[in-house]
Amino acid sequence: MMVRIVADWGTSRLRVWALNAGGEVTGAATSDAGMSRLTPDAFEPAFLRAAAALLPEEGPVEVLICGMAGASAGWQEVSYKAVPCEPITRPERITTRDPRLNVRIIPGLSQSAPSDVMRGEETQVAGFLAAHPGYNGVICLPGTHTKWVRLAKGRVLSFRSAMTGELFDLLSTRSTLAGLTGDGWDDAVFDEAVNGAVVSQTALAADLFGLRAAGLLSQAAPGATRARLSAILIGQEVAGLRPIWQDLPVALIGDATLADLYHRALRAAGQRPERFDAAELTLAGLRAAFEIYREEPQ
Amino acid sequence: MMVRIVADWGTSRLRVWALNAGGEVTGAATSDAGMSRLTPDAFEPAFLRAAAALLPEEGPVEVLICGMAGASAGWQEVSYKAVPCEPITRPERITTRDPRLNVRIIPGLSQSAPSDVMRGEETQVAGFLAAHPGYNGVICLPGTHTKWVRLAKGRVLSFRSAMTGELFDLLSTRSTLAGLTGDGWDDAVFDEAVNGAVVSQTALAADLFGLRAAGLLSQAAPGATRARLSAILIGQEVAGLRPIWQDLPVALIGDATLADLYHRALRAAGQRPERFDAAELTLAGLRAAFEIYREEPQ
Numbered sequence: 131m132m133v134r135i136v137a138d139w140g141t142s143r144l145r146v147w148a149l150n151a152g153g154e155v156t157g158a159a160t161s162d163a164g165m166s167r168l169t170p171d172a173f174e175p176a177f178l179r180a181a182a183a184l185l186p187e188e189g190p191v192e193v194l195i196c197g198m199a200g201a202s203a204g205w206q207e208v209s210y211k212a213v214p215c216e217p218i219t220r221p222e223r224i225t226t227r228d229p230r231l232n233v234r235i236i237p238g239l240s241q242s243a244p245s246d247v248m249r250g251e252e253t254q255v256a257g258f259l260a261a262h263p264g265y266n267g268v269i270c271l272p273g274t275h276t277k278w279v280r281l282a283k284g285r286v287l288s289f290r291s292a293m294t295g296e297l298f299d300l301l302s303t304r305s306t307l308a309g310l311t312g313d314g315w316d317d318a319v320f321d322e323a324v325n326g327a328v329v330s331q332t333a334l335a336a337d338l339f340g341l342r343a344a345g346l347l348s349q350a351a352p353g354a355t356r357a358r359l360s361a362i363l364i365g366q367e368v369a370g371l372r373p374i375w376q377d378l379p380v381a382l383i384g385d386a387t388l389a390d391l392y393h394r395a396l397r398a399a400g401q402r403p404e405r406f407d408a409a410e411l412t413l414a415g416l417r418a419a420f421e422i423y424r425e426e427p428q
Numbered sequence: 429m430m431v432r433i434v435a436d437w438g439t440s441r442l443r444v445w446a447l448n449a450g451g452e453v454t455g456a457a458t459s460d461a462g463m464s465r466l467t468p469d470a471f472e473p474a475f476l477r478a479a480a481a482l483l484p485e486e487g488p489v490e491v492l493i494c495g496m497a498g499a500s501a502g503w504q505e506v507s508y509k510a511v512p513c514e515p516i517t518r519p520e521r522i523t524t525r526d527p528r529l530n531v532r533i534i535p536g537l538s539q540s541a542p543s544d545v546m547r548g549e550e551t552q553v554a555g556f557l558a559a560h561p562g563y564n565g566v567i568c569l570p571g572t573h574t575k576w577v578r579l580a581k582g583r584v585l586s587f588r589s590a591m592t593g594e595l596f597d598l599l600s601t602r603s604t605l606a607g608l609t610g611d612g613w614d615d616a617v618f619d620e621a622v623n624g625a626v627v628s629q630t631a632l633a634a635d636l637f638g639l640r641a642a643g644l645l646s647q648a649a650p651g652a653t654r655a656r657l658s659a660i661l662i663g664q665e666v667a668g669l670r671p672i673w674q675d676l677p678v679a680l681i682g683d684a685t686l687a688d689l690y691h692r693a694l695r696a697a698g699q700r701p702e703r704f705d706a707a708e709l710t711l712a713g714l715r716a717a718f719e720i721y722r723e724e725p726q
Contacts, residue, residue: 202644210645240641240645241641242645244634244638244641245638245639245641245642245645246637246638246641247641247644247645275637276633290630290634290637290638291634291637291638291641292631292633292634292636292637293603293604293633293636293637293640294631294633296603296604297633297636300598300599300602300603301598304598304602305591305594305598306591306594331629331668332588332668332669332671333590333592333664333665333667333668333669334632334633334664334668335574335590335591335592335595335632335661335664335665335668336542336588336589336590336665336668336669338590338591338595339544339573339588339589339590339591340542340543340544340588340589341543342591343538343539343542343543343544343545343589344543346500346545347508347538347540347543347545363633366631366632366633367631367633367634369631370629370630370631370632370633370634371630371631371634373630
């Protein structure tokens with residue numbers, strides 16, 4: 131019996147599933163062999179180790195991968211597809227040393243103006259579309275580099291990414307705010323600050339200095355300052371990208387904690403986003419991608 | 429003859445001048461003993477070393493200092509004065525071990541809403557006002573934490589700081605943009621990008637990711653990407669703080685290179701700022717502060 135393996139290869143993690151002919155998960159594995167820890171040569175051995183328990187003695191094994199495996203520093207580079215286009219077009223066959231493996235990588239998406247790229251999120255978008263084929267709206271995928279994707283008629287029309295999560299990490303660990311933003315969290319402070327941030331049109335760099343000054347002038351708890359920093363950054367992103375989501379439905383796809391913060395920021399800005407689980411949609415997208423590749427001429 | 433010493437104690441540098449009774453500079457010294465390298469106990473020895481050639485054998489020596497010497501991690505903490513107020517009110521006498529020294533530190537300014545603080549720039553503002561007593565407008569002091577100061581009738585009405593310089597340093601050395609922003613610079617790219625940034629109302633975090641995506645999609649020279657990063661950050665600051673400077677004169681005070689970038693950003697936004705030298709105004713402010721302290725009851 132043919133074994134099919136699908137994988138989501140992220141910057142910090144690799145997740146692998148075995149699927150039966152009906153698309154049901156028959157096995158799963160997770161590894162910390164993310165792209166950031168691997169040279170291109172190390173991808174195939176890392177895959178074989180992570181998927182060892184799922185692989186048959188003999189081939190062939192059909193493998194379909196989304197995410198950073200197709201980046202220039204990945205397993206083998208797979209060119210971006212330029213939007214507007216369907217989220218997943220034709221997964222690209224790459225060469226392998228192990229003769230059992232028939233590996234395809236799902237291309238990421240690119241946009242020329244404004245310049246933008248994604249690798250991996252297109253598969254979650256495809257998973258969402260599999261269940262909502264007529265969706266006309268926006269998908270927000272919070273993360274280190276949050277994506278805002280405009281969809282209509284089964285296609286990605288355009289998208290924007292914001293490095294809000296990366297800014298939060300840099301500012302809370304490496305900046306003059308680092309001493310003020312310790313552990314802990316204050317939900318009430320986040321809500322109050324995000325309500326202000328989504329309507330404010332002042333410069334982000336000034337709001338950030340205001341956080342530092344407030345720390346010098348009064349003793350705020352580190353958890354409160356941490357929540358306020360997050361609120362300023364997410365609030366500015368949501369407000370600045372209002373032209374993308376205004377008057378359209380917004381679907382939020384992401385892990386519970388971060389998606390919850392975007393949910394509260396969008397509600398403060400007058401949106402009513404609906405939430406969806408990221409892991410389920412990744413798997414749904416990988417299943418959908420298998421069908422796309424099987425339908426195309428070989 | 430009484431010797432007077434004035435000093436500007438910054439985070440990374442200490443500058444000292446000797447003045448005669450007429451306020452003329454009779455000697456000067458510079459040291460790298462900035463606040464960031466000193467514990468509070470080390471300030472007095474550092475001062476005596478830096479000013480050694482300017483000090484008389486016997487006292488008393490009147491010393492007047494602006495900047496970070498009055499910070500909580502400085503020589504001795506001097507409380508902020510809350511705006512609205514004159515830029516320099518009463519310099520505060522601190523205790524010293526050396527009996528020759530009569531040291532006063534100029535207080536910084538604070539603002540409660542929005543929270544803000546400055547230490548050192550108030551002296552440049554006082555120096556500017558000494559030559560322009562009726563100034564009704566804004567002073568912009570570019571730096572790691574750029575200050576925008578609203579002045580009227582000899583008083584600071586309000587001010588905002590923006591950590592634009594710090595963001596530039598963090599993003600160009602510690603972020604996923606670091607590999608794209610090497611040495612070098614492209615003036616034409618700065619001008620083109622700053623023209624776009626001063627009118628754009630999109631999220632800063634999205635513009636920053638756009639820079640990364642452009643680097644992945646095409647091979648921009650590192651100097652061009654560095655100039656574009658600077659233009660995005662300064663342009664967003666100038667545009668975001670437009671309510672502060674719109675319809676008012678703007679005086680730009682700062683070192684030539686950075687002030688030039690703000691000058692070009694402000695011109696792109698429709699302003700016609702006038703430029704002034706920072707070092708001269710610091711000295712003018714310290715001279716003015718001497719008069720303020722001498723006029724007050726002892």
